[in-house]
Amino acid sequence: MFTLKKVRYKNILEIDDLTLHSLQTTCIVGESGSGKTTLLKLLNHMLTCEQGELLYQGENIKSLDPVKLRREVVMLPQAPLIFPGTIKDNLLIGLQFAEKPFVGDDLLLKMLDRMQLKKDLAHNAFELSGGEKQRLAICRIMLMQPEVFLLDEPTSALDDSTEEMAIEKLIDFAKEHHKTIIMITHSAKVARKYGDVMITLSGGKITKVEEAAGSG
Numbered sequence: 518m519f520t521l522k523k524v525r526y527k528n529i530l531e532i533d534d535l536t537l538h539s540l541q542t543t544c545i546v547g548e549s550g551s552g553k554t555t556l557l558k559l560l561n562h563m564l565t566c567e568q569g570e571l572l573y574q575g576e577n578i579k580s581l582d583p584v585k586l587r588r589e590v591v592m593l594p595q596a597p598l599i600f601p602g603t604i605k606d607n608l609l610i611g612l613q614f615a616e617k618p619f620v621g622d623d624l625l626l627k628m629l630d631r632m633q634l635k636k637d638l639a640h641n642a643f644e645l646s647g648g649e650k651q652r653l654a655i656c657r658i659m660l661m662q663p664e665v666f667l668l669d670e671p672t673s674a675l676d677d678s679t680e681e682m683a684i685e686k687l688i689d690f691a692k693e694h695h696k697t698i699i700m701i702t703h704s705a706k707v708a709r710k711y712g713d714v715m716i717t718l719s720g721g722k723i724t725k726v727e728e729a730a731g732s733g
Contacts, residue, residue: 518665518697519560524569529555530721532569539664542688542698542731544712546705551718553701554595557667560699561590588615591663595670597654599645604629604653605638611657620660628656631686633679647674652683659690666691668700680704684711688731 518539524532530552537543537560545553558564559571562583571578573586600607608625612618625638632652636645645653651674658666666687672680684700688711691698702708708715712729 518574519699520570520572520575521559522570524559524566524571526552526555526559526564526566528721530559532556532723535716535723535726537697537699538714539697540692540695541713542691542700542711543714543716544708544729545699545701545716545718546703546708547718552721553718554669555721556718557592557669557699557701560665560667561587561592563587563592588661589663590665590667591615591658591661592667593654593658593669593671595673597650597671599642599650599653602642603638604636604640604642604645607642607653608638608657608660611661615661615663617661625656625660628660629653631659631690632656632683648672648676648679651675655683655687659687662694662696665697665699668698670701670703673703681707681710 519537521532521535545556547553555564559566562578565579573581600610605625609619622638629636632655634649634652642653651672655671672683675683684707688698709729711731713731715727715729716723717725
């Protein structure tokens, strides 16, 4: 799905050869400042590599319409953007961005239930806790159904048990709908348990690529 050859970005990232396969969950781990978020931003062309070649579905990412690309390859930052208004408003705005039709309240509530977010659709989204906002944002991108989910520590504000629940539900959703996940996680334990592949970054370079338990 993604192929990186001799990719360089400033003094932050230096990747000689990497292929990220479709229909897998790829987990990226590494210390703070190792280039993890920079890598995700290159994959949906929020950043542009200064050297080398980055292909998406066999095409150079620089030749693709960035708006169309970001509808297919959706990034969820660690601190998700919450919009003024209700939970319902925040769920539907993702569909609006993706230029997809709105859905009924039943499906919205089903998605919230999937993330164990027991809130009314009319609830003010700004009043949610940090962990609830993260789960709301996960629901929003699941409704968008992009081809690729780029997730930058999407559950960092959750306790361990809720974190594992949210990741498991998201991965199950991706498998049901034949989607791809590329996820940064602070937890090597989570990466090994739920990922198909685990990539370790250090100092902007890949130090290890290994199969994880999810591949079995």
